[in-house]
Amino acid sequence: MKKYSFKNDYSEGAHPLILQKLMETNLEQAIGYGEDDYCKEASALIKKELQKDSAIHFVSGGTQANLIVISSILRPYESVIAAESGHIAVHETGAIEATGHKINTIPTTNGKITTAQIDTVLKTHTDEHMVKPKMVYISNSTEVGSVYNKAELTEIYTFCKANNLILFVDGARLASALTSTKCDLTLADLANLTDVFYIGGTKNGALLGEAIVINNSTLDENFRYNIKQKGGMLAKGRLIGIQFSELFKNNLFFELGKHANTMANKLAEEISNKGYDFLTEPSSNQIFPILPNYKIEELQQDFEFYSWQKIDDNNSAVRLVTSWATPEEKVLEFINKI
Amino acid sequence: MKKYSFKNDYSEGAHPLILQKLMETNLEQAIGYGEDDYCKEASALIKKELQKDSAIHFVSGGTQANLIVISSILRPYESVIAAESGHIAVHETGAIEATGHKINTIPTTNGKITTAQIDTVLKTHTDEHMVKPKMVYISNSTEVGSVYNKAELTEIYTFCKANNLILFVDGARLASALTSTKCDLTLADLANLTDVFYIGGTKNGALLGEAIVINNSTLDENFRYNIKQKGGMLAKGRLIGIQFSELFKNNLFFELGKHANTMANKLAEEISNKGYDFLTEPSSNQIFPILPNYKIEELQQDFEFYSWQKIDDNNSAVRLVTSWATPEEKVLEFINKI
Amino acid sequence: MKKYSFKNDYSEGAHPLILQKLMETNLEQAIGYGEDDYCKEASALIKKELQKDSAIHFVSGGTQANLIVISSILRPYESVIAAESGHIAVHETGAIEATGHKINTIPTTNGKITTAQIDTVLKTHTDEHMVKPKMVYISNSTEVGSVYNKAELTEIYTFCKANNLILFVDGARLASALTSTKCDLTLADLANLTDVFYIGGTKNGALLGEAIVINNSTLDENFRYNIKQKGGMLAKGRLIGIQFSELFKNNLFFELGKHANTMANKLAEEISNKGYDFLTEPSSNQIFPILPNYKIEELQQDFEFYSWQKIDDNNSAVRLVTSWATPEEKVLEFINKI
Amino acid sequence: MKKYSFKNDYSEGAHPLILQKLMETNLEQAIGYGEDDYCKEASALIKKELQKDSAIHFVSGGTQANLIVISSILRPYESVIAAESGHIAVHETGAIEATGHKINTIPTTNGKITTAQIDTVLKTHTDEHMVKPKMVYISNSTEVGSVYNKAELTEIYTFCKANNLILFVDGARLASALTSTKCDLTLADLANLTDVFYIGGTKNGALLGEAIVINNSTLDENFRYNIKQKGGMLAKGRLIGIQFSELFKNNLFFELGKHANTMANKLAEEISNKGYDFLTEPSSNQIFPILPNYKIEELQQDFEFYSWQKIDDNNSAVRLVTSWATPEEKVLEFINKI
Known part of the structure; x- marks a missing residue:
């Protein structure tokens, strides 16, 4: 990969x-x-x-x-x-x-x-x-x-x-x-x-x-x-x-969850700032922005993610999932490409 | 343990x-x-x-x-x-x-x-x-x-x-x-x-x-x-x-199996040399020597193993299992105690 | 009953x-x-x-x-x-x-x-x-x-x-x-x-x-x-x-099915003639007329049948099932009471 | 049949x-x-x-x-x-x-x-x-x-x-x-x-x-x-x-069971009288006499029953089951043929 x-x-x-x-x-x-x-x-x-x-x-x-x-x-x-x-x-x-x-x-x-x-x-x-x-x-x-x-x-x-x-x-x-x-x-x-x-x-x-x-x-x-x-x-x-x-030592479980959420929030905020809507309100480490199909194709040249649901002829919802291991730089790279 | x-x-x-x-x-x-x-x-x-x-x-x-x-x-x-x-x-x-x-x-x-x-x-x-x-x-x-x-x-x-x-x-x-x-x-x-x-x-x-x-x-x-x-x-x-x-690189799978067998064989040979019999013929990494109950009790003060089956009022078969990780010294210690 | x-x-x-x-x-x-x-x-x-x-x-x-x-x-x-x-x-x-x-x-x-x-x-x-x-x-x-x-x-x-x-x-x-x-x-x-x-x-x-x-x-x-x-x-x-x-001798299987349908059709036709509608088009031996609730209560004083589905505050669909044994006179009695 | x-x-x-x-x-x-x-x-x-x-x-x-x-x-x-x-x-x-x-x-x-x-x-x-x-x-x-x-x-x-x-x-x-x-x-x-x-x-x-x-x-x-x-x-x-x-009216359930047992007992007694043994002690409406194979073959020309279990080269146990409907005459016919 x-x-x-x-x-x-x-x-x-x-x-x-x-x-x-x-x-x-x-x-x-x-x-x-x-x-x-x-x-x-x-x-x-x-x-x-x-x-x-x-x-x-x-x-x-x-x-x-x-x-x-x-x-x-x-x-x-x-x-x-x-x-x-x-x-x-x-x-x-x-x-x-x-x-x-x-x-x-x-x-x-x-x-x-x-x-x-x-x-x-x-x-x-x-x-x-x-x-x-x-x-x-x-x-x-x-x-x-x-x-x-x-x-x-x-x-x-x-x-x-x-x-x-x-x-x-x-x-x-x-x-x-x-x-x-x-x-x-x-x-x-x-x-x-x-x-x-x-x-x-x-x-x-x-x-x-x-x-x-x-x-x-x-x-x-x-x-x-x-x-x-x-x-x-x-x-x-x-x-x-x-x-x-x-x-469950030193709060690690929660820290990891929080990191995933922080990364997802960052993605969601910037995607929202660019004027895009979401299939469901971003709340956790899975977000579902609705993007133009041409934009999805562009992004898929650099990133892997699932196309989730057709919205209309020109737009689809995609699923972006972050994890405990998602580096902030990858999030920023993604944001830059939107 | x-x-x-x-x-x-x-x-x-x-x-x-x-x-x-x-x-x-x-x-x-x-x-x-x-x-x-x-x-x-x-x-x-x-x-x-x-x-x-x-x-x-x-x-x-x-x-x-x-x-x-x-x-x-x-x-x-x-x-x-x-x-x-x-x-x-x-x-x-x-x-x-x-x-x-x-x-x-x-x-x-x-x-x-x-x-x-x-x-x-x-x-x-x-x-x-x-x-x-x-x-x-x-x-x-x-x-x-x-x-x-x-x-x-x-x-x-x-x-x-x-x-x-x-x-x-x-x-x-x-x-x-x-x-x-x-x-x-x-x-x-x-x-x-x-x-x-x-x-x-x-x-x-x-x-x-x-x-x-x-x-x-x-x-x-x-x-x-x-x-x-x-x-x-x-x-x-x-x-x-x-x-x-x-x-499955460098034969590791077979080496590990062989080590376990070698350790079991060593145990079996010495136990046999001491005149004890077995429930089934020792063939792999599980052996089932028949030992006097007093001897089993003695050995269990130093080692953990399962008592497998009552043979008669004075003797029982035990199960000894070796693994890829069994150290030879432990085998020797056990042999010494028999 | x-x-x-x-x-x-x-x-x-x-x-x-x-x-x-x-x-x-x-x-x-x-x-x-x-x-x-x-x-x-x-x-x-x-x-x-x-x-x-x-x-x-x-x-x-x-x-x-x-x-x-x-x-x-x-x-x-x-x-x-x-x-x-x-x-x-x-x-x-x-x-x-x-x-x-x-x-x-x-x-x-x-x-x-x-x-x-x-x-x-x-x-x-x-x-x-x-x-x-x-x-x-x-x-x-x-x-x-x-x-x-x-x-x-x-x-x-x-x-x-x-x-x-x-x-x-x-x-x-x-x-x-x-x-x-x-x-x-x-x-x-x-x-x-x-x-x-x-x-x-x-x-x-x-x-x-x-x-x-x-x-x-x-x-x-x-x-x-x-x-x-x-x-x-x-x-x-x-x-x-x-x-x-x-x-499967002498066409009995089909005769019995046909009788049930004939009885149901008779019910459906007369119910339709009285101006009532149906939940689904009457086609076989189960029919689902939509009747006023007061009418349903009246009919249930003389007949047993299931109230099937609420349509609105005043009307419900009922289920009427006929069988190989349904006597025509009972169908006529029911029709008379509608 | x-x-x-x-x-x-x-x-x-x-x-x-x-x-x-x-x-x-x-x-x-x-x-x-x-x-x-x-x-x-x-x-x-x-x-x-x-x-x-x-x-x-x-x-x-x-x-x-x-x-x-x-x-x-x-x-x-x-x-x-x-x-x-x-x-x-x-x-x-x-x-x-x-x-x-x-x-x-x-x-x-x-x-x-x-x-x-x-x-x-x-x-x-x-x-x-x-x-x-x-x-x-x-x-x-x-x-x-x-x-x-x-x-x-x-x-x-x-x-x-x-x-x-x-x-x-x-x-x-x-x-x-x-x-x-x-x-x-x-x-x-x-x-x-x-x-x-x-x-x-x-x-x-x-x-x-x-x-x-x-x-x-x-x-x-x-x-x-x-x-x-x-x-x-x-x-x-x-x-x-x-x-x-x-x-469960008029004791019918028990009468029917009793009839079946009576018929089985009659069979068992006569078979026993002829010197034959049983696989299990006759107790209910299923009995398991042990008969010579030639005798079994003979009987099977007139009656249907299961050959149950081989006893030795010359003898087998058979299963005889009686029911509420077994006529006494059939039992007698069977007895006569043994």
């Missing part, structure tokens, strides 16, 4: 502190399958942020986190409600259905769903000839870069509790959400306003790995059986433990 | 050359999901050993490799035949059944199955009221340390082809098998004598990762869909590509 | 000729699981209508027919395309997802989907991060009473073949469709314009039972294994064989 | 009283899906026998009953313990595995399992790398004609409760078990000594249908969703309701 890529936030390896720690600890012997001291340390560090004694489990990737959490909770006839644009609904090759469960999808313009929409799903699922919606899945930040703030999450969680629904937040890009200027949530809020969520490592400076956080303790019973059965339990669990330990 | 552990072959991190390469390439941008140049390089290096243009796919772990391969091949009513001691039958928390398929198990004393036993399974599954056995699963080396040699594998493969069965070899410990003095197989043989197999990285010096090798091209159609659906496709696929590239 | 019911077409038992035949043959011994002479006779009678040597399999119900057919054909990552109002998408409690497969739904106003809509689904499913649509499911007649005619079915089938898709027609109410004045299809057309379809018995005068017709012989391999595994194979398979034999 | 068949107990149609009632009620309108008055009446009649307010659900067949009950109770990583000869383990085409669950099988000589054997399974399943056994499945009568008596069932149930296991009894041939001279159990005992069981109709005079009885009310939550999803819910549920109503 010669051109600089704004295609995604998993193009690079890991933050150097992580690699350094892997080096230092490499020949230590550790017990396997996530029961080593590094996983324990990482759990303790995360719980400190949560201000709650939630259960923490590490798995190798986001699709795994989603399919393990959802299939472990739902009974065979229960379904999960998600945005039509939700990762589980679109980009996991039917992983949830492969565990036997329907996804009830809700159309959105900005990737976010409302309690009124959830309520409509409940009201149209009334008897045993239909699935029984039992869980709400949202992503924060969403697949189109928007974020739920504390008021919105509180409303959804309150609705879920009133309606006997489980709330699950996909945090593949949680670092970017939590450090967004549009989002006033903390990890401690997540611990109080969800039944279960996961903290994404892969898209925030780790080689791989996501931390599932189970706040509703009834959902944690025998949870490790599910991880093992679905192939999400690494023999060398230390690999994820060490990474999350590093991420 | 203060005591030295012979519990397994995944106690340490990765071979130093692997970590070094991860460091060197860390900030390069690479495309995701296993389509990067390192995965391509690793595939090319493996194919060179195979002397065949098989399809290579990298996944994050052994249970994943097994469940993805098996569920991708079998139709809903088809089953897989395996030894009662087979990893899929015992130690994957029902991962295969969770994809909908029965395992027809065969009792063994040494972890190895015969064509006569497979034939019996076929002969007792005769109509649509029973599952239809369609695949044979064997591990090499097996879960109890034994190995299949070329004559044995040839016989099984020939039987499978004559009976329209798929042969799948679980190679979680393939490096140890291929470098065992009891085994005359090469990777090129595996390519010719199986429909599909996987090459274990996790238990032979990688942080994680297994390479699925599909020799029967009809089984490769849309295979990546299966990997993605089951959560086995890492966003940062480079992580596995880089590791297998390093393992 | 004191009030006469227009709620559905499965309120009564079986056509008297069926019961009579069950009586006559009751103490004959027959081999089980659908291999008896009555099943053979029924198959032969159906094939005569098909003018094709398709494979015929009998199962106990419509949800079974759907889940068995779909799960037997799709590979794990493949999906089925259906109308949002399709029975499999709404009213089978996630039966298809429970076998592991996503349903890609298409919004419709009249229950019918078009090739343009199918094409859009294909165009938005482009790589292994998404499911691979492989089958198109349509119902004829549809869940809202509309019918596909020969031109429409030909277009869909041609599109499917051009795009390597399987076409499956749910014929729970096929008798009503085939005898509708709006539909010019025959069973022989179905045999040529679908890969697989099923002929509904339950909703056309049988006690239970549906006949799956597989026209694409590659889909028939080991099909009985699927029926058995999913619990769709009756020990006393004769029960379904006898019923379908009777239905 | 010209020869008289002792192959199974589902060769004939239904008991005449059942057919007569189907005739009488045929044109009544009834609500669908098992909520009609006949299902209610049948439930009430069964509960009277149970002397307990258990939940009753009707499904169309035995494989359905088994797969619905088991999949509704187990969490994804949980397994069911069964005899190696258990119907779910052998003759349901992997129906249980198809819902995602492993069956832990126990070898037996007479089809019956003991608490000591169950205990061994529990003791060898100790952590999250293995499935978690959660249910015990037994058949009464078993697949080889033996029966569990009250003392045995009490022991198993007590063990299950002490070990947090669910006890499920497959009663496909429960009528024969309950009326066996070797069995002192009543339906009321079953209600107290199992969590869930089913009462077989198909093999005791019904056209089809089994009654699932849930005694442990926590297992009944939303149970109908499971029935619908798996395709076990007949639109014309009345068909099963009417049949079970008839069976």
Whole structure:
């Protein structure tokens, strides 16, 4: 890859502190399958942020986190409600259905769903000839870069509790959400306003790995059986433990998310200054400017990024993604070319 | 862990050359999901050993490799035949059944199955009221340390082809098998004598990762869909590509397997010299000496290892596992204590 | 149930000729699981209508027919395309997802989907991060009473073949469709314009039972294994064989469908004459007149039927279903009350 | 079929009283899906026998009953313990595995399992790398004609409760078990000594249908969703309701079972008198005499029955099954030919 890529936030390896720690600890012997001291340390560090004694489990990737959490909770006839644009609904090759469960999808313009929409799903699922919606899945930040703030999450969680629904937040890009200027949530809020969520490592400076956080303790019973059965339990669990330990020392996790956001904001501001509009309001490390097609072609000679959606015959929305590793100079180069 | 552990072959991190390469390439941008140049390089290096243009796919772990391969091949009513001691039958928390398929198990004393036993399974599954056995699963080396040699594998493969069965070899410990003095197989043989197999990285010096090798091209159609659906496709696929590239340069993969075997042989010889017997003939990096219980207790004050099976009131078989990282001095220390 | 019911077409038992035949043959011994002479006779009678040597399999119900057919054909990552109002998408409690497969739904106003809509689904499913649509499911007649005619079915089938898709027609109410004045299809057309379809018995005068017709012989391999595994194979398979034999003697199957349609037409005409409109054009044995709410309340004092959909504050659509057993006098009584 | 068949107990149609009632009620309108008055009446009649307010659900067949009950109770990583000869383990085409669950099988000589054997399974399943056994499945009568008596069932149930296991009894041939001279159990005992069981109709005079009885009310939550999803819910549920109503009026269910047993006993006594032995002790309506091969060939010229198992070069065990409909004269004819 010669051109600089704004295609995604998993193009690079890991933050150097992580690699350094892997080096230092490499020949230590550790017990396997996530029961080593590094996983324990990482759990303790995360719980400190949560201000709650939630259960923490590490798995190798986001699709795994989603399919393990959802299939472990739902009974065979229960379904999960998600945005039509939700990762589980679109980009996991039917992983949830492969565990036997329907996804009830809700159309959105900005990737976010409302309690009124959830309520409509409940009201149209009334008897045993239909699935029984039992869980709400949202992503924060969403697949189109928007974020739920504390008021919105509180409303959804309150609705879920009133309606006997489980709330699950996909945090593949949680670092970017939590450090967004549009989002006033903390990890401690997540611990109080969800039944279960996961903290994404892969898209925030780790080689791989996501931390599932189970706040509703009834959902944690025998949870490790599910991880093992679905192939999400690494023999060398230390690999994820060490990474999350590093991420949750000295605020690194948040610093990395913030850097990605800062780079995205810089892009967004300048693009906006040039008079261009956006598909969704820039809020996190994914932005969706609408550019003339000729301009997109020009930019693609120097940069890689996805053309996202046709707007009209002359204009399209593109997706630009920044990461913990995006150098400011590349952002400036891009801005100069617009 | 203060005591030295012979519990397994995944106690340490990765071979130093692997970590070094991860460091060197860390900030390069690479495309995701296993389509990067390192995965391509690793595939090319493996194919060179195979002397065949098989399809290579990298996944994050052994249970994943097994469940993805098996569920991708079998139709809903088809089953897989395996030894009662087979990893899929015992130690994957029902991962295969969770994809909908029965395992027809065969009792063994040494972890190895015969064509006569497979034939019996076929002969007792005769109509649509029973599952239809369609695949044979064997591990090499097996879960109890034994190995299949070329004559044995040839016989099984020939039987499978004559009976329209798929042969799948679980190679979680393939490096140890291929470098065992009891085994005359090469990777090129595996390519010719199986429909599909996987090459274990996790238990032979990688942080994680297994390479699925599909020799029967009809089984490769849309295979990546299966990997993605089951959560086995890492966003940062480079992580596995880089590791297998390093393992398959300069014979490292085989050197590491050989070292583990050499250490195990040394243990076995001395234990034998002291007059002790074994549960199964020492052949690879897992050995199962039968020791007096008092001796086991003594040894466990200095070393960690699993007590495997009660033999009689005074004696038990233990499992000792060596790895690419086992230092000779620890082996000598253990020998001294026997 | 004191009030006469227009709620559905499965309120009564079986056509008297069926019961009579069950009586006559009751103490004959027959081999089980659908291999008896009555099943053979029924198959032969159906094939005569098909003018094709398709494979015929009998199962106990419509949800079974759907889940068995779909799960037997799709590979794990493949999906089925259906109308949002399709029975499999709404009213089978996630039966298809429970076998592991996503349903890609298409919004419709009249229950019918078009090739343009199918094409859009294909165009938005482009790589292994998404499911691979492989089958198109349509119902004829549809869940809202509309019918596909020969031109429409030909277009869909041609599109499917051009795009390597399987076409499956749910014929729970096929008798009503085939005898509708709006539909010019025959069973022989179905045999040529679908890969697989099923002929509904339950909703056309049988006690239970549906006949799956597989026209694409590659889909028939080991099909009985699927029926058995999913619990769709009756020990006393004769029960379904006898019923379908009777239905396909002397045109009974079509006579019963026609009677249901005639009753529905009579209702529709008079309702139309009184100046009321319909949610969808009356075409088969389900009609959806839009009536004032006060009128609906009045009618419900004498008849049972479902209120289907709110139209505005004063009017709602109701669903009236007629059957093979609907007496003309009840239709006239209803008409008098409007 | 010209020869008289002792192959199974589902060769004939239904008991005449059942057919007569189907005739009488045929044109009544009834609500669908098992909520009609006949299902209610049948439930009430069964509960009277149970002397307990258990939940009753009707499904169309035995494989359905088994797969619905088991999949509704187990969490994804949980397994069911069964005899190696258990119907779910052998003759349901992997129906249980198809819902995602492993069956832990126990070898037996007479089809019956003991608490000591169950205990061994529990003791060898100790952590999250293995499935978690959660249910015990037994058949009464078993697949080889033996029966569990009250003392045995009490022991198993007590063990299950002490070990947090669910006890499920497959009663496909429960009528024969309950009326066996070797069995002192009543339906009321079953209600107290199992969590869930089913009462077989198909093999005791019904056209089809089994009654699932849930005694442990926590297992009944939303149970109908499971029935619908798996395709076990007949639109014309009345068909099963009417049949079970008839069976549980005037002791018919027990009379039919008793008749089958009486016919089997008569066969067994005379075969024994002629000096022949049995594979398992004759106890119910399935018996397994060991006969010389030449004798078997002779008998098969006049009767149909299964050759079950080779005993030695000259002798084999055969299976003779009697039913509610077996005429005494056919039994006498058979006896004469031995």
